[in-house]
Amino acid sequence: MPAHAIVGTQTVPIEITLNGVRLSLDVSPSTTLLDLLRHDLVLTGTKKGCDHGQCGACTVIIDGSRINSCLQLAVMQDGKSITTIEGLAQDGVLHPLQTAFIERDAFQCGYCTPGQICSGVALIEEGHAVTRAEIREHMSGNICRCGAYPNIVDAIEDVLVQRGQLQREAAE
């Protein structure tokens, strides 16, 4: 490691709102948001798949936007509001998309599921996807190696239909 790299080992104080709870933390500049969540805060619902922004398993919602937490530095989240899979249920009631994933059997091994659900929740809020083809395109950042894609699209479609954002298409 070059000599110039041995600097900045000091931690930096940040404040974030995580699943509705205000937290004051000291973080190392080189800690990713994903590692902060999983390692330091033991919120292991958010998954580490590729750790390079290619699989989407680490997707969380930051200030309303779905983001790959593996490519975000924790130190840069100061002042932000972050929602993870652990924060979607309200008062013990699952988010409608969580319920739809269960009803539609939209997972097999489950490893990608927290990222799929966080991504899908944001997709629904964004409002850009109003057909099945658009749901597929807008979920392209979440890989499922079990291949549960048709059921994932079904689950998202169900919630869009419930909310009046999509009219169910004839069987493809």
Next chain:
Amino acid sequence: MNRFSYHRAGTVAEAVKALSDEPAARLIAGGTNLVDLMKYNVETPSTLIDVTRVEALKGITETEDGGLRIGALVANNTVAYDERVNARFPLLASAILAGATPQLRNAATTGGNLNQRTRCYYFYDIQTPCNKREPGSGCGAIGGLNRIHAILGASEQCIATHPSDMCVGLAALGAEVHIAGPTGERVIAFADYHRLPGDSPQHDNTLRHGEIVVAVVLPQGSQGYAGHYSYLKLRDRLSYAFALVSVAAALEIEGGVIASARIALGGVAHKPWRRQDAEDSLVGRPADDRAFAEAAGLLVSGALGHQHNAFKIDLACRAIVRALAQAAAGTPQSQTDKRIA
């Protein structure tokens, strides 16, 4: 990832000074490319200068002469879904939505998109030679695996491509890049921002030490292309893959005759590829396949294939003709339904 210092800049001047003072410092905003490169030890910055709090780099605003100014910090998705961009520069919105994923486009910024590095496998693998990563070490792609590499404007030192879709749209629209640096501000044409590799492939662009991109400006004059445009991207899978070849095509048609044309190629060179003679060849001609094929021939003239990418030359010609036909018909390529009409 190496250890580094963290510096949160509050103003453009502060960011410029911090960058000027430390040769191994890097700016960070969206982080989608830089953090990835740091995980591979391709980038080992001494300091990261966080510019995400700099107000002067935010927002999309009207310019005095009727153009749109996109701040360097504006996220790719924010640009792609902006009503003004969609009404006046829909080619740019389409190009952006052809790239990456919603998650990446939410984080990735306009300035960062310009300054992202190549996705050449050898650039990313520090065990292999790469003149871009380590000048003088050689090129792993020449004689290696080079399916994704350049066919135009490459050198014996480097055949890497610039990976952006957004930049191909910006090149076609003749955008301006607004820059701040230690000696003040300057504006350069988009075509002069990125460079060809030549003997110094370590330099992707013409930024000088200490300079930062503050905004990209879309000129009022390019709004005339809003009716006839298409961004056609061809890749190894239908979504979330870099272009093998992409084409940003834009036409102004008056009375069935082409009044002006812009064509930029992505995935084929170290920068978005344009040629004035190819665009000029279309002016005054009817918008038909014969004219488009001649323009395509001019645009790829001098192309040189390597072992795995020679197919791109013919592919590019066909894609140019198809994209121009889509533009002429007013039926731009959908970025959701990937069937090519």
